[in-house]
Amino acid sequence: MSTRLVMAGAFVGALLVLTLSMVFSWPVAGGGGGGRSTATDDDAAANLAAAFEAPAGSCLTWKPDGSDMKPVGCDQPHLFEVTGDVDISGEYNDSAPSPSEEVWRDIAKQKCTTGAAGYLGGKLDPFGKYSVGALKPSDEQWRDGDRKLRCGLQRATPSGKTLVATTGSAKNQDQSDIYDVGTCLALVEKNVGDPVPCEKEHAYEIVGVIDLSQTFTDGTFPSEEQQQTAMLDQCPKLAAEYSGNLDLAAQGLSLTWDTRKQESWDAGSHRAVCKVGAPLKDNSGLAPISGSVKGAGQTGQPATPPPSGSTTPTSTPGG
Template identity: 75%
Template sequence: MSTNAERLHSGTRTLSTRLVMAGAFVGALGILTLSMVFSWPVASGKQSPADVAAENLAAAFEAPAGSCLNWRPDGSDMKTVGCDQPHLFEVSGDVDIAAEYPESAPSPTNEAWREIAKQKCTTGAATYLGGKLDPYGKYSVGALKPSDEQWRDGDRKLRCGLQRAVPSGNTLVATTGSAKNQDQSDIYDPGTCLALVNKNVGDPVGCEAEHAYEITGVVDLAQIFKDSVPEEAQQQAAMLEQCTKLTNEYSGGLDLQSKGLSLTWDTRKAESWDAGSHRAVCKVGAPLSDNSGLAPINGSVKDAGKSSAPSSGSSAPTPSSTGGG
């Protein structure tokens, strides 16, 4: 069998949030063809770099459920790694579509492949997670599909798995630890800033760049609500209390309102809670006065409150003057 393989992912998700325009997950369903670029030396001297990489890729494509895969940003050097190491894909199982696509059938279009992955892999991925796949969580269902050459050779196997993507869906985020053991809450660590795209939330960026939100804290709601799924109003009250405290500590006591900034947070839907997703983020943004979205922010709020009467060159964050409409 040829050792080329291609990756696709499927899914559209939204996040429950207190503020309008707070970061819908838009699954840009892209195909990544492995470029098979090999440029590292081989210690044994008996195999070429291309041979070693091809063997790694073949082993990765045949990896059983529970295996974790990683590859370079350009798509090359796909290989199996321990799930305790950073990885981009966790195999949940495989499906064979030979019954629907016999030997004479042409390879499906990209759009058709995405629908196949959605139909064939979602149920298996949920089963792999013990029936608990958070529809609003950080994991989406993906698949490794046969390359055109493999398809011509009769390969009809689809390798299903779990992955995490940035909000745009254009890039995968490495995770550590098996998805089976993870809180699936779609959160980022404090200090993460999220880009502003058309008054809405984009991918992580440096906080020195214009951004929509800065994450200032993470709250484990399961530590507050231990017995049952909390109502929305209960979550709002708990997040208000916790986020006010965490953001004050994070920012060094910055008066957000004086900078045109607002504190907001996420909450968790019942479906997420039942899947074991109990954590939610606190974040600082600048909602536009007409409620049409968010204004761009320049600079981080971290420790900004420790400087008194900041000058125009200070790092204290403010909404950009170009973001008011």
């Protein structure tokens, strides 16, 4: 086991995860107090070593503060699925300076995307929940001659600032960019943000998930019009069940939904969500909603109505 992996404490704050749009950093392990090694430090070092040596098909995770990066079974919640290694020593010799973060993003895009798509059997949904990422050498590792890039797949929130844990190998997943029923998505400058508790102001609440392949069973891509018709037929039923038959219009709320593009459909992404929100009358975005609509028609405690500037239709097809 190489010294650079055993001495996990030396890597605090050093590793970066790169997506194609955002750079993430985290401390992968804590150092021992006063320079003394502890069992915890040894465990962290062993976990880190195992993560760096994990072959394609392995899944990695770490704590919210970035510590204790380690491999886990892909059937467990994880943040990163390894798709392969890339050695860039041919382009960057031992004396080359470490690339900037922007250049690292370009390197990840150029070197990892093709391999990730191949890992998925050539079907990477460009609009799906997975993005291509990489673990790059720290500056210290770079100075020591490390030129290996660990490529992988991960899921980021709409802001691109946080990774979302997934369960199951990406090879076996419908890649549709959806969230579970009951998830609320933040309102950020009239647009959709990251998942938040429904008690907080939000843009949408997911009230249903529909597998369009159950409606269009011949495998042929359904047109936008066909998808809209299918969602219009099914979403109101799911919304009524979820909300306890809440009168959405009376609350200034709208039922909307997503559809799938052909690139997504061809990659096997067939699921779409039904969601409740409050589009503004001028179509400039969304109004804030507070509280969940789950069972509100029965409890008599619906979500806080949005401002009067929002619309009131009960169903509005979305993107």
